[in-house]
Structure formats: C-alpha cells, structure tokens
Amino acid sequence: MPVTIRDVARKLNLSVTTVSRALDGYDDVAEETRQRVIAAALEMEYVPNRAARQLRRQRADTIGYVLPAHEPRFADPFFSEFVAGLGDEAGSSNVDLLISTASPNEEEEQLVYQRWVHGHKVDGFVLNHMRLRDWRVIYLDRKEVPFVSLERTLDPVEYACIEVDGFGAVRELVLRLVEMGHRRIAFVCGPPHLVIQADRYAGYRDGLRSAGIMPTLELIAESDLTHQGGYHAAQQLLSISDPPSAILCINDLTAFGVYQAVRERGLQPNRDICIAGFDGLEITRWSHPELITIDQPVYDIARQLVKMLLMSLNESDKPYSRVMIKPKIMMPGCC
Amino acid sequence: MPVTIRDVARKLNLSVTTVSRALDGYDDVAEETRQRVIAAALEMEYVPNRAARQLRRQRADTIGYVLPAHEPRFADPFFSEFVAGLGDEAGSSNVDLLISTASPNEEEEQLVYQRWVHGHKVDGFVLNHMRLRDWRVIYLDRKEVPFVSLERTLDPVEYACIEVDGFGAVRELVLRLVEMGHRRIAFVCGPPHLVIQADRYAGYRDGLRSAGIMPTLELIAESDLTHQGGYHAAQQLLSISDPPSAILCINDLTAFGVYQAVRERGLQPNRDICIAGFDGLEITRWSHPELITIDQPVYDIARQLVKMLLMSLNESDKPYSRVMIKPKIMMPGCC
DNA sequence: TTAATGAGCCAAAACGTTTTGGAGAAATAC
DNA sequence: GTATTTCTCCAAAACGTTTTGGCTCATTAA
Numbered sequence: 001m002p003v004t005i006r007d008v009a010r011k012l013n014l015s016v017t018t019v020s021r022a023l024d025g026y027d028d029v030a031e032e033t034r035q036r037v038i039a040a041a042l043e044m045e046y047v048p049n050r051a052a053r054q055l056r057r058q059r060a061d062t063i064g065y066v067l068p069a070h071e072p073r074f075a076d077p078f079f080s081e082f083v084a085g086l087g088d089e090a091g092s093s094n095v096d097l098l099i100s101t102a103s104p105n106e107e108e109e110q111l112v113y114q115r116w117v118h119g120h121k122v123d124g125f126v127l128n129h130m131r132l133r134d135w136r137v138i139y140l141d142r143k144e145v146p147f148v149s150l151e152r153t154l155d156p157v158e159y160a161c162i163e164v165d166g167f168g169a170v171r172e173l174v175l176r177l178v179e180m181g182h183r184r185i186a187f188v189c190g191p192p193h194l195v196i197q198a199d200r201y202a203g204y205r206d207g208l209r210s211a212g213i214m215p216t217l218e219l220i221a222e223s224d225l226t227h228q229g230g231y232h233a234a235q236q237l238l239s240i241s242d243p244p245s246a247i248l249c250i251n252d253l254t255a256f257g258v259y260q261a262v263r264e265r266g267l268q269p270n271r272d273i274c275i276a277g278f279d280g281l282e283i284t285r286w287s288h289p290e291l292i293t294i295d296q297p298v299y300d301i302a303r304q305l306v307k308m309l310l311m312s313l314n315e316s317d318k319p320y321s322r323v324m325i326k327p328k329i330m331m332p333g334c335c
Numbered sequence: 336m337p338v339t340i341r342d343v344a345r346k347l348n349l350s351v352t353t354v355s356r357a358l359d360g361y362d363d364v365a366e367e368t369r370q371r372v373i374a375a376a377l378e379m380e381y382v383p384n385r386a387a388r389q390l391r392r393q394r395a396d397t398i399g400y401v402l403p404a405h406e407p408r409f410a411d412p413f414f415s416e417f418v419a420g421l422g423d424e425a426g427s428s429n430v431d432l433l434i435s436t437a438s439p440n441e442e443e444e445q446l447v448y449q450r451w452v453h454g455h456k457v458d459g460f461v462l463n464h465m466r467l468r469d470w471r472v473i474y475l476d477r478k479e480v481p482f483v484s485l486e487r488t489l490d491p492v493e494y495a496c497i498e499v500d501g502f503g504a505v506r507e508l509v510l511r512l513v514e515m516g517h518r519r520i521a522f523v524c525g526p527p528h529l530v531i532q533a534d535r536y537a538g539y540r541d542g543l544r545s546a547g548i549m550p551t552l553e554l555i556a557e558s559d560l561t562h563q564g565g566y567h568a569a570q571q572l573l574s575i576s577d578p579p580s581a582i583l584c585i586n587d588l589t590a591f592g593v594y595q596a597v598r599e600r601g602l603q604p605n606r607d608i609c610i611a612g613f614d615g616l617e618i619t620r621w622s623h624p625e626l627i628t629i630d631q632p633v634y635d636i637a638r639q640l641v642k643m644l645l646m647s648l649n650e651s652d653k654p655y656s657r658v659m660i661k662p663k664i665m666m667p668g669c670c
Numbered sequence: 671t672t673a674a675t676g677a678g679c680c681a682a683a684a685c686g687t688t689t690t691g692g693a694g695a696a697a698t699a700c
Numbered sequence: 701g702t703a704t705t706t707c708t709c710c711a712a713a714a715c716g717t718t719t720t721g722g723c724t725c726a727t728t729a730a
C-alpha cells in the first residue's frame with residue numbers, strides 16, 4: 001500500500017537507482033532531474049522504508065538507552081530530564097531513540113544490550129549510572145559498538161565520556177559548611193560500586209581532611225539513591241548521641257528522604273539542620289525551604305552525549321573526547 | 336561479522352528455511368531437528384537481524400510514543416512514570432519502544448508521526464495528552480495505524496483507550512471541601528483544548544453546583560500544566576479582595592507552583608489555605624505538608640495501554656476496549 | 671579523425687530474513 | 701501392489717533499499 005521508491009521511479013520514467021541517488025544527493029544526477037525527483041517524492045509522500053535502508057546500509061540510524069529502573073514505580077526526575085535531553089537531540093539530528101528499562105543487574109541488562117547489539121537495532125549506546133567496573137564498557141568495546149557515557153569507569157578502555165567534577169564540588173561544599181561553623185557533617189552514600197559514589201564520597205573526605213576534621217564512621221550512612229533510602233539513612237544518623245548539624249547526600253532524591261525524616265523529628269530543614277543534595281533537579285527549586293544542591297546540567301549533558309555519540313559514529317577515526325563539567329553549588333538560603 | 340541464519344544452517348547442514356521455521360515454532364520440522372537448531376543458535380549467539388525480519392514481515396515489533404516536551408528543561412514526573420510503565424511492559428512483551436519528543440504543536444508533531452508511519456518504524460502508537468479534537472486520532476485512523484490513548488477525544492473514531500474519571504473525582508473532592516466548610520474554592524485550569532481540562536473542570540463546576548454554590552469567574556485562573564503556570568495563577572487568585580480558602584489544580588505540578596506562591600505570602604499550605612493537585616505523583620508524598628491529590632495509577636495505566644495496543648495489533652478484528660478508571664482522592668492531613 | 675574524458679543514467683547484485691509451493695521418503699490406506 | 705496421506709525438509713521468491721560497475725552519448729583533447 002505505501003508508496004515505494006519504485007513507484008516514484010515508474011512515475012518519472014527513471015530507474016530506481018537514479019531516484020535513490022537523486023534523493024541522497026549524489027552528483028552523478030543532473031540537477032534538473034534531481035528537482036523533478038524531489039518534487040515527485042514530496043508530492044507522492046514518499047518516505048524511504050527504514051527497514052530496507054537499514055538492511056542495506058547496515059546501520060539503524062537509531063541510538064539506544066537503557067533506563068535503570070530499580071523499582072516498579074520508579075520516579076527519579078533525573079532520568080526524565082536526561083531522557084528529554086536525549087530525545088530532543090536525537091530528534092534534531094534525525095536519528096531515533098530506542099529505550100528500554102532494566103533493573104541494574106547484570107543478567108537483566110545483558111538481555112537488552114545483547115538483543116539490540118546482535119539484532120542491529122541500534123548503532124550505538126548512551127550509558128549512564130556507571131559502576132566503577134562496568135561490564136557494559138567491556139562488552140561494547142569487545143563488540144566494537146560505539147558508546148558514550150556520563151561518568152568514566154576504571155575499565156582500561158578508551159571511550160568518549162562526560163565527567164562531572166563531583167569530587168571538587170562536594171569538597172568545596174564541605175569547606176563552605178565548615179566555614180559556617182559546622183563540624184559534624186554527615187554523608188549519605190549511594191551503592192558503593194557506583195562511580196558517582198566513589199567520586200563524591202572522596203570529595204567529602206578530602207574536604208573534611210583539608211578542614212582538619214577527622215571523618216568518623218558514625219556519620220556515614222548507606223543508601224540506595226532513593227527517597228526511601230535517604231529517609232532510613234537519616235533516621236539512623238539522627239539517632240546517634242551527637243547527631244550531625246549538616247547532612248550531605250549522594251543525590252537530590254535521597255536528600256528529600258532526609259528532609260522527611262528530619263521533619264518527623266520536629267526539626268526544620270536548613271534551620272535546625274543543614275541538608276544538601278546533588279543533581280540540581282528542577283523540583284529542588286520548589287521545595288521549601290529550598291534544598292541546597294549541586295547543580296549539574298542534566299538536560300544539556302544528555303544532548304551533548306548524543307552529539308558526541310553521533311560524531312564517533314560518523315568519524316570513527318577521531319580521538320575520543322573527554323569533557324569535564326564543573327557543577328554549581330546552589331545555596332539559596334543559608335543555614 | 337555477526338552470525339546470520341545462514342551460518343547456523345551451514346553448520347547444521349540444513350537449509351535456511353528449516354532453521355527459520357524451527358526457531359519460529361512451526362510444526363513441520365522434526366522435534367529432534369528443532370532441538371539441534373535451538374542448541375546451535377544459542378551456542379553461536381545467533382540473534383535474528385531485526386531489519387531483515389521487519390522488511391520481510393512488514394512489521395517492526397516496535398511501538399512509538401511521542402513525549403510532549405513543552406520546554407527545553409521539561410520535568411513533569413508524570414511522564415517519567417508513564418515512560419517507565421511503557422518501557423517495562425514493552426520489554427516484557429518483547430517489543431521495543433521508540434521515543435521522540437515534540438512540543439505539542441501540530442507541525443512539529445506531524446513530522447515525527449509521519450516519519451514513523453511512512454518509514455514503518457513502528458507498528459502502533461500510544462497517545463497521551465489528548466486534545467478535545469486531536470489530529471493524531473484522525474490521521475492514524477485514516478492511515479489505519481493502530482493506536483491506543485489515555486483519555487478519549489471527541490473525534491468520531493473508534494479506538495481503544497483508558498479513561499480516568501476526573502469528572503467524578505474532582506466533583507467529589509469539591510463536595511468534601513464544602514463539607515469541611517470551604518465556600519470559596521478556586522480552580523487552576525490547564526490549556527482549554529485538553530481533554531483533562533474539560534473533564535476536570537466540568538467536575539469542579541458540577542461539584543459546586545451540587546453544593547449550591549455559584550461558580551464565579553474570579554476564582555478561575557488559567558495555567559499551562561507547569562510549576563511556573565501554577566505559581567502565576569496563584570498570585571492572581573491570592574490578590575483578589577476575597578481570596579479563596581481552597582485551590583484545586585489541574586495537576587500536581589501546578590499545585591506545587593501554587594504552594595510556592597502561597598508560601599511567599601507568608602501562608603502555610605493546608606493550614607491557612609487548602610491546595611489540591613491531580614496525578615498522585617510520587618513526589619507529592621515527599622512534600623510538606625503533603626499535597627492533597629487525586630491519585631491515578633500512571634505506571635499501571637501505561638502498562639495496560641501497551642497491553643491493549645499489542646492486543647489490537649495481534650487480533651485486529653477484536654472490538655475496541657474502553658477502560659474506565661476511578662482515581663483515588665488522597666487527603667493525608669486535613670485543612 | 672580518433673582517443674580520451676565526463677555527464678547522466680541504469681541493470682543487477684546485494685543486505686538477512688520469512689513465506690510459498692512444492693519434493694522426496696516413509697507410512698498408511700485401499 | 702498401487703494410491704494416498706503424512707512427515708520432513710528445501711529452493712526460490714519476495715520485502716525495499718543502496719551500491720557497484722558499467723553503458724551511452726556528447727564533448728573535449730590529441
């Protein structure tokens with residue numbers, strides 16, 4: 001039923017080849033012919049069949065992203081901003097964005113990646129939520145599938161990525177807090193194998209050290225990047241004999257969990273106790289009192305990642321770029 | 336480089352046909368042969384090339400969803416829950432989910448839909464954010480492309496959809512508020528052409544009428560479903576001579592904007608003035624005081640929509656199902 | 671005048687599947 | 701003993717592109 005390139009060719013009394021080459025901008029077709037072809041294609045509403053093109057060209061004009069969905073009802077707005085960025089940039093570059101969700105464990109992830117790689121569904125991947133050692137990096141490198149990532153793993157592989165200087169930002173935030181008189185500063189960790197955890201936690205420790213404060217284990221709580229996790233971590237931190245006067249969190253979501261725990265104790269965030277997150281989500285600006293956070297431009301990072309990926313798809317000989325971004329500390333009120 | 340069906344066939348001294356049919360479960364291949372084929376395929380890590388399959392079968396095993404992204408930095412968590420639902424259900428049904436963003440205007444949307452329809456990128460669509468009259472419904476119906484939607488338009492077309500009884504829920508919430516003594520109840524509208532706006536607004540008016548209260552124009556404010564919009568709407572509502580004692584909002588995001596405006600006036604939400612949203616987003620549960628909202632199971636709705644779409648893809652003769660969902664009023668504290 | 675170049679076009683071969691319409695052998699029916 | 705059915709398997713034709721390697725005709729160079 002749909003109109004094919006053959007229909008266009010027939011109508012113009014041209015060969016399929018010529019129509020194809022005219023539309024693709026080859027210079028071995030007369031300018032006048034090209035115009036006729038373009039006009040006819042437009043008029044007949046001809047759109048090339050993607051499957052056929054992909055089969056022949058051996059590429060999909062599609063990039064893939066696997067959303068790490070921990071729970072059924074997952075809701076970290078970080079990812080909606082990230083996906084929006086991917087989608088917008090992909091759209092304006094005329095490639096498609098294929099999305100799947102997988103809980104962040106190796107088996108479930110592998111299923112998706114393998115399906116897409118082997119089935120040639122995508123030309124490359126955008127990675128996220130990196131582990132210090134990440135099988136995806138090894139796997140994609142071995143399969144020679146291009147990819148880019150947010151945050152860099154320790155794997156001995158060359159690839160393009162964007163890094164956010166969590167170390168520096170957290171370190172500086174700690175120093176600022178110390179300046180304001182805080183001595184008991186707690187940290188709510190994420191899962192230990194995550195790059196962001198290692199990075200931000202190191203910043204925390206280095207900040208304390210530079211300020212001449214000994215880090216103490218009772219001010220460190222584990223969490224899982226969720227609101228729930230932050231809530232439980234805060235309960236633990238608040239129940240010790242000499243509770244912290246400030247709590248730094250691995251991300252904004254966790255910080256909101258801390259907010260809730262703090263309030264349940266009858267304390268007011270950022271007056272009685274200082275709370276900070278990391279991400280700079282839009283919703284932090286709606287919180288009251290406004291959450292202190294370290295703002296990374298998630299949307300722009302996502303767009304930039306797509307650009308980098310497309311670049312390495314087109315010119316595979318280019319050296320891998322490594323971009324470092326300095327996030328911005330947002331302290332709307334003070335403690 | 337990647338292993339094709341031909342490689343598998345060669346290795347087993349079978350024809351390509353037999354391998355294909357063995358893997359697809361046809362019964363004209365001996366059980367013993369089938370087992371050998373499956374084993375070999377597994378061992379050789381054979382995955383069918385999707386483009387080839389799609390070209391031959393004339394379908395994509397992919398469904399499409401176009402995210403309405405109003406602004407560059409879009410962040411309605413409604414959509415992350417929705418996308419997560421789509422992704423999960425698609426994944427477990429072994430079809431892929433293609434995503435694009437487009438600001439909700441006809442030209443930009445058309446580009447994407449046309450590209451996917453004509454290019455055979457997707458077998459069907461999930462629609463969302465419906466206008467009362469929606470060109471997408473007309474267009475897809477005309478092109479005979481299957482689709483399902485959340486909310487039903489007025490277009491004279493038969494299609495499967497899920498409806499949420501916003502009318503009934505808002506109506507009941509109004510009645511409850513009146514029971515609690517509220518007489519000046521405001522409503523923050525969304526864009527007038529949206530189905531949810533017409534539906535929820537009608538519920539608001541009907542609730543007031545049933546309670547014997549005359550709706551008044553000064554208690555109606557326009558907005559655009561964003562935080563910003565809610566903020567401005569609330570500023571307007573709070574500056575009139577006899578301001579409302581309760582503000583109902585078209586959605587949660589808007590309600591958070593109202594929160595902020597209320598606080599800037601030195602008032603405390605849900606003590607001095609009652610505020611309610613609609614959606615039941617997870618973040619409402621972290622707000623303080625917790626936002627009153629009307630909870631619709633966004634994640635489950637999304638999954639259900641995918642199921643319905645796949646059903647109508649496989650059995651195109653089935654009658655279109657129309658599901659009605661009753662959302663739940665969440666009033667954690669009281670005013 | 672012939673040879674070489676270039677401009678514009680095209681036939682046919684891929685790409686990797688699925689499907690169609692049998693074929694051959696064995697089993698069953700007559 | 702032949703005819704029919706059943707069970708396995710397969711060759712070849714699609715699906716709609718892009719690409720390869722020409723071919724023809726006109727123009728320019730020798």
